[in-house]
Amino acid sequence: xxxxxxxxxxxxxxxxxxxxxxxxxxxxxxxxxxxPIYPRLILRQMIxxxxxxLPVVGLTAxxxxxxxxxxxxxxxxxxxxxxxxxxxxxxSITRELGPVLAGLMVAGRIGAAMAAEIGTMRVTEQVxxxxxxxxxxxKYLVAPRIIAGFITLPMLVLVADIxxxxxxxxxxxxxxxxxxxxxxxxxxxxxxxxxxxxxxxKASVFGFIIALMGCYHGYHSKGGAQGVGQxxxxxxxxxxxxxxxxxxxxxxxxxxx
Amino acid sequence: MxxxxxxxxxxxxxxxxxxxxxxGITVDIAPSESFVIIGxxxxxxxVTLKCILGLxxxxxxxxxxxxxxxxxxxxREREEVLRKFGMLFQGAALFxxxxxxxxxxxGLIQGHxxxxxxxxxxAVEKLYAVGLGADVGELxxxxxxxxxxxxxxxxxxxxxxxxxxxxxxxxxxxxxxxADVINDLIVKCVKELGATAVSITHDMHSARxxxxxxxxxxxxxxxxxxxxxxxxxxxNPFVDQFIHGRAxxxxxxxxxx
Ligand SMILES: Nc1ncnc2c1ncn2[C@@H]1O[C@H](COP(=O)(O)OP(=O)(O)OP(=O)(O)O)[C@@H](O)[C@H]1O
Ligand SMILES: [Mg+2]
Numbered sequence: 001x002x003x004x005x006x007x008x009x010x011x012x013x014x015x016x017x018x019x020x021x022x023x024x025x026x027x028x029x030x031x032x033x034x035x036p037i038y039p040r041l042i043l044r045q046m047i048x049x050x051x052x053x054l055p056v057v058g059l060t061a062x063x064x065x066x067x068x069x070x071x072x073x074x075x076x077x078x079x080x081x082x083x084x085x086x087x088x089x090x091x092s093i094t095r096e097l098g099p100v101l102a103g104l105m106v107a108g109r110i111g112a113a114m115a116a117e118i119g120t121m122r123v124t125e126q127v128x129x130x131x132x133x134x135x136x137x138x139k140y141l142v143a144p145r146i147i148a149g150f151i152t153l154p155m156l157v158l159v160a161d162i163x164x165x166x167x168x169x170x171x172x173x174x175x176x177x178x179x180x181x182x183x184x185x186x187x188x189x190x191x192x193x194x195x196x197x198x199x200x201x202k203a204s205v206f207g208f209i210i211a212l213m214g215c216y217h218g219y220h221s222k223g224g225a226q227g228v229g230q231x232x233x234x235x236x237x238x239x240x241x242x243x244x245x246x247x248x249x250x251x252x253x254x255x256x257x
Numbered sequence: 258m259x260x261x262x263x264x265x266x267x268x269x270x271x272x273x274x275x276x277x278x279x280x281g282i283t284v285d286i287a288p289s290e291s292f293v294i295i296g297x298x299x300x301x302x303x304v305t306l307k308c309i310l311g312l313x314x315x316x317x318x319x320x321x322x323x324x325x326x327x328x329x330x331x332x333r334e335r336e337e338v339l340r341k342f343g344m345l346f347q348g349a350a351l352f353x354x355x356x357x358x359x360x361x362x363x364g365l366i367q368g369h370x371x372x373x374x375x376x377x378x379x380a381v382e383k384l385y386a387v388g389l390g391a392d393v394g395e396l397x398x399x400x401x402x403x404x405x406x407x408x409x410x411x412x413x414x415x416x417x418x419x420x421x422x423x424x425x426x427x428x429x430x431x432x433x434x435x436a437d438v439i440n441d442l443i444v445k446c447v448k449e450l451g452a453t454a455v456s457i458t459h460d461m462h463s464a465r466x467x468x469x470x471x472x473x474x475x476x477x478x479x480x481x482x483x484x485x486x487x488x489x490x491x492x493n494p495f496v497d498q499f500i501h502g503r504a505x506x507x508x509x510x511x512x513x514x
Contacts, residue, residue, distance in 0.1 A: 124353075125350035129413075131311075132342055134339045
């Protein structure tokens with residue numbers, strides 16, 4: 001019977017963590033909507049999340065767009081459907097690859113940084129010091145990050161969409177020999193607003209998830225440097241998994257009719 | 258009893274897992290009194306202060322501040338109570354993302370909504386009081402020595418001129434002259450501002466200088482509480498051993514098990 005014990009223990013700890021996360025999420029959200037809000041802190045986080053992630057996300061987007069054009073061109077040539085390349089590129093990028101890849105990149109960059117920063121503050125008692133100075137850590141540390149993640153990631157993804165489509169265009173027009181005007185025209189022709197909007201909504205959700213997991217794992221880290229390292233890893237892994245899972249759920253909600 | 262005690266601990270218990278740290282602490286601290294807790298390393302002195310501040314929750318017992326039970330208080334009410342407090346952490350716990358003056362002014366800006374310029378003047382004034390110049394205010398905590406960090410922590414604790422100030426080892430890591438400056442500062446806070454001070458120290462010279470009353474913590478209990486003047490005639494073997502710093506006596510160090 002002994003082999004059941006670890007399974008039971010795992011299950012219990014899973015439930016405990018889920019409960020703690022939901023509780024954390026509830027408190028964090030209540031602080032996001034109740035004044036006072038700190039615009040300075042939100043702005044600082046937005047710059048960190050949006051502006052400083054631009055190079056990484058831009059690079060990811062441009063190469064994704066390029067490879068997408070190349071792959072669909074060679075693939076579609078098998079059944080003479082090369083005309084669909086531009087449409088395939090723009091729809092794949094706006095619906096899926098833009099938000100998901102940007103989300104994963106930002107999770108690695110920002111989620112990790114948030115967990116490390118708040119985790120260090122926790123283990124060096126800075127979070128406690130905040131409390132004794134009559135400042136709620138949820139209000140001061142967590143809420144600005146979540147708000148910033150929620151509103152900045154869509155902006156970042158919009159930029160990534162444009163760069164990704166541009167990457168596809170460059171390969172299509174200059175390497176694969178499509179007529180640039182025709183390529184651009186078919187990029188526009190079949191694109192629906194919902195394609196872009198669904199991607200931006202996904203981005204908002206991912207931004208929220210990244211900030212939430214970064215703050216949650218940082219806030220609950222314990223021990224010294226090792227505990228902070230663990231929190232960082234957990235933040236990146238859990239937000240990446242949640243991004244991929246929720247991506248499916250959101251896609252189903254938007255398009256599965 | 259002439260007046261309600263400022264802080265009242267009634268049978269407070271706190272343990273971590275199987276390890277009992279506080280095993281029934283009962284003590285009254287009067288308004289405008291300077292109270293010092295002495296005791297061996299790891300006996301739970303810092304934990305006692307954290308329980309009063311609500312950073313840790315005792316499993317059993319009541320803690321009253323101005324006659325108000327603070328255990329299990331709701332966050333909003335607790336914030337109001339915490340406005341009365343200032344705390345110097347054992348490890349200083351300065352916010353390393355903020356400049357020194359912003360650290361000192363934090364309680365004024367966030368807690369008391371003072372404008373930044375006025376708060377900065379006040380912060381510089383407090384830095385002078387702990388023997389640091391205005392130029393130090395522009396540095397970041399990581400650029401300071403350990404003793405300087407401690408003094409900045411002290412300046413931050415007294416910046417809002419709180420009614421109750423906790424000092425966790427205010428003079429450790431300071432040279433003897435600076436230690437005495439800090440002792441004078443603590444005495445001044447109590448005498449001039451009428452603050453109630455609770456300090457933890459291993460430095461008997463400092464303890465005698467700053468305290469009206471002392472308590473000795475050993476094995477989770479206060480084994481002696483009395484006036485500072487009586488500490489030499491306590492007839493308490495624990496106190497005698499501690500104040501004379503003898504290895505032989507009723508307090509057994511773990512390594513001599
Ligand atoms: N967060 C915590 N988790 C688990 N155990 C803890 C925690 N904080 C303190 N302890 C334990 O509580 C005991 C008392 O710790 P505390 O920090 O109060 O000691 P102290 O009296 O302040 O000692 P020192 O004079 O060395 O600062 C220690 O044995 C420590 O192991
Ligand atoms: Mg201590």
